[in-house]
Amino acid sequence: MKEVPASGAFRQLEPGPIVLVTTSYEGTPNVMTMGFHMMIQHAPPLIGCVIGPWDHSYRALRGTGECVIAIPTIDLTRAVVDIGNCSGDTVDKFKRFGLTPQPARSVAAPLIGECLANIECRVVDTVEAYSLFILQAERLWIDSDRKERRTLHHRGDGHFAADGDVLDLSEHMVKWRHLPR
Numbered sequence: 001m002k003e004v005p006a007s008g009a010f011r012q013l014e015p016g017p018i019v020l021v022t023t024s025y026e027g028t029p030n031v032m033t034m035g036f037h038m039m040i041q042h043a044p045p046l047i048g049c050v051i052g053p054w055d056h057s058y059r060a061l062r063g064t065g066e067c068v069i070a071i072p073t074i075d076l077t078r079a080v081v082d083i084g085n086c087s088g089d090t091v092d093k094f095k096r097f098g099l100t101p102q103p104a105r106s107v108a109a110p111l112i113g114e115c116l117a118n119i120e121c122r123v124v125d126t127v128e129a130y131s132l133f134i135l136q137a138e139r140l141w142i143d144s145d146r147k148e149r150r151t152l153h154h155r156g157d158g159h160f161a162a163d164g165d166v167l168d169l170s171e172h173m174v175k176w177r178h179l180p181r
């Protein structure tokens, strides 16, 4: 994993991939699957996430204020679904799904070695009525050597689209030249 500026987090999340969220609560690492997220601001990079109060991850995030958003690729599809169908209350998911926790730099939650990108995040605000966490991306790590780079996009009920063709219209983005590249 190579660190790149956290200002590039939007490039990873704006396309709306399914992500994994890691936490570390009372010394125990955990991971969940999350589809309900969105970029809110470029700088500093802010991300909105809805995490249900019934999840172990909700309690961990409330308790620690820290997490990592990890971006899996299509080789991890089966694990992504199964991680989202069991709880850290009863399962050591890193062990069960053969994931490699790697130390993050700014937060106690681990990076996931098998993922394309990892974003270290800190909670900066919450909206309790919607179980909405506003996270600030503090560090961004990317595995540039990874061969499989296609992300997963959840269409609901376990149906996914794999990331596909790229259409480059960057020459037309004349109003947005000041944004991070």
Ligand SMILES: Cc1cc2nc3c(=O)[nH]c(=O)nc-3n(C[C@H](O)[C@H](O)[C@H](O)COP(=O)(O)O)c2cc1C
Pocket (backbone or CB within 6 Å): 018, 030, 031, 032, 033, 034, 035, 036, 037, 050, 051, 052, 054, 055, 056, 057, 058, 080, 081, 082, 083, 084, 085, 086, 087, 088, 089, 154, 158
């Ligand atoms: C494809 C998929 C997307 C999901 N998206 C979310 C989500 O956005 N927010 C959420 O709270 N739970 C979501 N879940 C459910 C959690 O991942 C699930 O409740 C998980 O068991 C929580 O794990 P934990 O108790 O270890 O935190 C999703 C599950 C799947 C399979």
